[in-house]
Amino acid sequence: MSVAKEKMTFADLESLICDADNMVDVLMDLLERHFGVVPDGRNYVLTQTEGNRLFFVASTAATMSMKAKKAYFEAVEGNVS
Incomplete structure (x- = not known):
């Protein structure tokens, strides 16, 4: 019995985008801390x-x-022209 894959909706992207942004923030912090000074x-x-x-x-x-x-x-707030 196969389980149908759930379609990702526009609203589902919020957590992915925010998580990616948080991960990049952590990456930048590590880079600055470890490679900013010799x-x-x-x-x-x-x-x-x-x-x-x-x-x-x-x-x-x-x-x-x-x-x-x-x-x-x-887009969520309807501010996109």
Whole structure:
């Protein structure tokens, strides 16, 4: 007996978008805390270029997540033209 998959509705996206936004916030906090300052006498495993790319990707993900969250709430409130 197969169980029909439930369709995800527009309203179901709220928790996913908010969770993604929260996860990106945690990622950015960890990156800033661990890679924002060069440790005394220790080396990072990542090269500078890799670190720069990691920061770029995380920052871009944060921006995209915030835009998605904003668009969702605007749509829910009927503010989208």
